[in-house]
Amino acid sequence: MPTTFTGLILLVVLLLPGLTFVIVRERKGSERRPTPFRETGTVVFCSVLTELAVLVVFAVLRGVMPALTPDVGRLVREGVPYAQVHYAELVWWAGGLLAAACALAAVAAAMTARVPHSSAMSAWWVMFEKWYPGESPLVGCVLENGSYVEGRLASFNVSSDDLPDRDLILVEPLKYRAPGALETQDFPWGSVCVSARRIVSMFVSYPLASEQGAEGEGTPASSSVAS
Structure with a gap:
């Protein structure tokens, strides 16, 4: 950790673009839990890369418009006296x-957040985001007590780990079948939260994709997953 104010400023300058990259990527994509070493390496690498790119642009501007840019040569040679005169x-x-x-890092994060490899993502993310992204698929869940609930997907936990301690939210039109019943009934409520721990099997249908005949290789119009 830096022990001086100057060291703290340099640390912020070094890490802020990389931190921006990580935050934007987490907001735009699936939540992943890399090791501390890998996450630190990502922050540092992205910061250095984006800052080098910006410095290259500054060098071009310096060559084209020297009167409008700081004189880096004088700053290096004179140091504090030059900085005191041209501090603003x-x-x-x-x-x-x-x-x-930071803006460059944010753009890079937004462009790459939704293209992780399927092997690193959860089954939920593959069905809800990779296949026909942007749709609100119809989801049916068979629960461990034999009941069945169905509704339109509204939200789900984007963790890349297939953990039992997460939920998904379904909204109307909702349908429910009690344990042992044969018929599925309309459920007169606006939304329901389903715990992954209680789900035995999940069925997903993409109505818009099916209607448009947009089924492609490796992206079925309906799919299922068993917990």
Whole structure:
């Protein structure tokens, strides 16, 4: 950890773009739990890469418009005296370059968040996000007590681990079949929360994809998964 204010500022400058990348990627994609070493490496690597890209752009601007950019050569040679005279310009440019690096990291995260390999994701993510993304599929769940509940998917836990301690939310039109019953009845409620721990089998149907005849290789119009 840095022990001086200057060291703290340098640490923030180094890690902020990478932290932006990780946060945006978590918000846009499935939640994954990498090791601390791998997550730290991702933050540092992304920060260094985006900051180098921004510095390359700054170098081009410096060559094209030298009068509008700070004189890095004088800053290196003179140090504090030059910074004291041009502190406002340096602060604005430093803040702008850092913001540009963070923006670049956010764009990169948004573009890559939804393209992880299926082997690293949960079965829920594959059925709800990889196959026909953007739809609200019809989901039917057979529970451990023999009952059945069906509804339109509204939300689900995006963890990449197939854990029992997570839920999905189904909304109307809801249907329910009690244990031992033969007929499925309409359920007069707006939404229901189903625990993964209670699900034995899950069936997923993509009505819009089926109607449009958009079924493709490896992306069925309906699918199922057993817990």
